[in-house]
Amino acid sequence: MRALACALDEIVPPSSDGRLPGAGEAGLAEALAAQPDLRPALLEGLALLDELARGRGAGGFVDLAPGDHRAVLEETVERAPGFLPGITAQTFVAYYQVPRVRETLDLQTRPPYPEGYAVEPTDFSILDPVRARERFYRER
Numbered sequence: 001m002r003a004l005a006c007a008l009d010e011i012v013p014p015s016s017d018g019r020l021p022g023a024g025e026a027g028l029a030e031a032l033a034a035q036p037d038l039r040p041a042l043l044e045g046l047a048l049l050d051e052l053a054r055g056r057g058a059g060g061f062v063d064l065a066p067g068d069h070r071a072v073l074e075e076t077v078e079r080a081p082g083f084l085p086g087i088t089a090q091t092f093v094a095y096y097q098v099p100r101v102r103e104t105l106d107l108q109t110r111p112p113y114p115e116g117y118a119v120e121p122t123d124f125s126i127l128d129p130v131r132a133r134e135r136f137y138r139e140r
Contacts, residue, residue, distance in 0.1 A: 001029045001030065001033065002029075002062045003046050003049055003050065003060065003061040003062050004024070004029040004032065004033065004042065004046060004087075005024030005025070005028075005029040006024055006061060006062050006069060007024070007046075007049065007061070007069070007073060007087070008022065008023035008024035008028050008029055008032075008087070008091055009022035009023060009024035009025060010069050010070050010073055011023055011087070011088050011091050012091060012092070012095050019104050020100075020101060020104050020105075021098075021100060021101070023091045023094075023095050026095065026098045026100065026101065027098070028091060028094050028095060028098070031094050032087060032090055032091070032094065035090070038086060038087070038090060041080070041082045041083050041086050041087075042083070042087070044080050044083060045076055045080045045082075045083030045084070045087070046061070048076050048079055048080050048083070049061040049072055049073070049076060052072045052075050052076070053068075053072055056068060056072070
């Protein structure tokens with residue numbers, strides 16, 4: 001989970017002002033690992049990350065120097081082509097559902113109902129030409 005969280009923080013890093021967490025810091029590793037359809041690609045990709053990190057002299061992906069994480073992630077693209085694109089798409093979807101992220105970005109975290117959204121009044125007279133047309137379809 002630590003390696004996945006570290007990889008997710010490379011995909012969506014924390015903001016420099018500290019207001020927004022990185023994707024790993026936001027707890028998305030657990031959310032992604034819980035998805036059964038992602039599990040095979042995650043396991044393969046994380047094993048590859050550790051293998052590549054050991055090839056650079058580190059004990060594993062989390063033990064790399066901070067600047068080396070991105071380079072190792074980029075190396076996985078050819079050897080495990082489904083790993084990085086798969087977790088990137090899922091990370092983006094999940095990241096913007098995190099309450100702290102939504103609140104920081106001033107995205108409303110409430111459901112649209114029952115409070116609802118304000119809808120500007122519409123002038124339905126713009127449909128008059130369509131209503132005046134002759135019917136061009138068959139009724140049963």
